[in-house]
Amino acid sequence: MRRRTVTMSDVAREAGVSVMTVSNVLNDRSNVGADTRLHVLEVVDRLGYEINLTARRLRSGRTGTVGLIVPRFDLHYYGELAALISDALAADRMHLVVEQSGASRERELSALSLARLQQYDGVLLGAVGLDTADLDRIHPDLPIVLLGEQDVPDRYHRVQMRNAAGARLATEHLISCGASRIAALGGKLTAPRPEMATYRANGWAGALADAGLDPRPDLVIPLHDYSIAEARATITDVLAAGLKIDGIFAVTDEVAIGALAGLNDAGLRVPDDVQLVGFDNLDISQHLTPGLTTIDPDRPAMVAEALRLLRRQLADKNAAPEHIVSTVSLVTRGSTRNSPCSACTDE
Amino acid sequence: MRRRTVTMSDVAREAGVSVMTVSNVLNDRSNVGADTRLHVLEVVDRLGYEINLTARRLRSGRTGTVGLIVPRFDLHYYGELAALISDALAADRMHLVVEQSGASRERELSALSLARLQQYDGVLLGAVGLDTADLDRIHPDLPIVLLGEQDVPDRYHRVQMRNAAGARLATEHLISCGASRIAALGGKLTAPRPEMATYRANGWAGALADAGLDPRPDLVIPLHDYSIAEARATITDVLAAGLKIDGIFAVTDEVAIGALAGLNDAGLRVPDDVQLVGFDNLDISQHLTPGLTTIDPDRPAMVAEALRLLRRQLADKNAAPEHIVSTVSLVTRGSTRNSPCSACTDE
């Protein structure tokens, strides 16, 4: 039971060849005769040998593994993103592992230590609250692609979303559907550093201003963790406090789901009393009642671009950084009014 | 720019001590003088040294990392589970990484190869479609805890859910609320190997039989991927085909969410026309309209038990396997009828 795990030299001894030949067989290198190869493979099988990836990594530097760092495991957005990336990487015979950077800054820095990240061939960094100085610490020689809305120096490869444009699209749609008192739930007008919530609030404010409406600060309702529960409770509170609205732009679909629940709690109907638009086009959003009108960030395209940037860096460490901005589109469903046929724009 | 990464011997040379002393400092071993320690730490900081975890792992065998293998990244259940585990592991100064075993058996075997798993100090194996033979291949000397409903030999440590009991609880509740034609959406009466869908279908059948109702096979509606979209489409189909029901036990909350959408599509009201119960108590379920009555598997307790089993194996490789069965409870909300006050049993 306590048997030591089988190593390559066990296989070599048993097969009567050198360790290097075993390595050559297992890595499909060309300098092995056909019968030797078969014999080695037979011995590998018989002894149940499995390669030690740690040793291979130490020597060769390659791991075949890409890391994806997300803020939290239980955010639906990242779950869907991870599934897409994982499938796409399988084509390159690479493997995805996901780590959580965590809520606290301390845990974030620990998850993002160079030490951890260097275990991967490349890293996809989901929107995390790092500043430029933090990023610089992990810069050395590691292919990184930033996914999301951080505002970082040009030397980083990254794929961004058209946050402001999407928010504007959402808000314009609400206006065109007849809403005029439109809240930005989860938005922030100012923040120490630009982030998702500020970009999207800016898009909201721009659309209102263009329509001759006043983006009043009391219509910007900040959130902390953007959870469904927080959004629901917050909507309940602001309604109880007397805020009058006929439209809500929620900065994420999760926030919109919370808003929907809060509106229901208050006896307000969607879209009759209050219209609602989200942002992210989560899989679940189309299955709510009513279906959630939302902004689709075209995640498949984002993933494709991100992996292209990663492969480029893998192939050439000094590849010039690219800055991709993915397009967004409006998906209208039942949570806003003028969708003559909800199937039209639905996928 | 092309600078080599700093190694321990760079630090040692710069600090004028041996490599071992640097190692001793960084691992908080006791045989280092206070001033030497400070000096080494200063040099580490100055050179920006970060330990190479790969080398440490190869030499010491320890990684400080636990792997969680889940069937898919975009299943909400596993997202929530992963977040809980990650938080709990932080207390042990360990780190969680999540891998997806994937849809296809081929990718499953690759993700679960001993080679991959041996990179972790321990592995939590979420419900995956492995049979006993597969499990045996990855047995050697690796702390593993199985999470979920696999039917595996006693020598594996595992934490199970009371699947049948939960399904029975759900179905009994539907019956007590006046439903009599109750479908088991996503259930399976038979399968090559017992799995979640069969256990839960058995609980459903048991409850019906005990109540003197016939668990007719046409009320068992199988699913393949248990996605929201599939459940919605399937419900639409069976209703169109003329199936008459006044209650649905959905084998997971995601399936229930799809069922809810399908019922809405068909113009059926929940709970007035059809009552609905799910299983898993996802975070989102309480925020649906109506709130979803469901079975709560007490994930925090499951996680605590799973980590206890893991720690036991970490401390003693030959720890006797334990087989924990976690308790389930009913959470009643608006999707079933007699919840006099939905807040009562809600969290």
Place this chain on the structure above:
DNA sequence: GTTTCGTAGTTTATCGTTACACTTTCGAGC
């Protein structure tokens, strides 16, 4: 007949740590 070359291997030197065994110094104990 000698040189060249391609095929099929082997040998050796690491990759960056840590385990283990060893040395040195110094104060306490008798």
Place this chain on the structure above:
DNA sequence: GCTCGAAAGTGTAACGATAAACTACGAAAC
């Protein structure tokens, strides 16, 4: 004065693989 033990540190050999350089040998080239 001498032994003993603890404290503080050093040297060497792995951990298990791979890169790179090298060998042996038969066939083709000239």
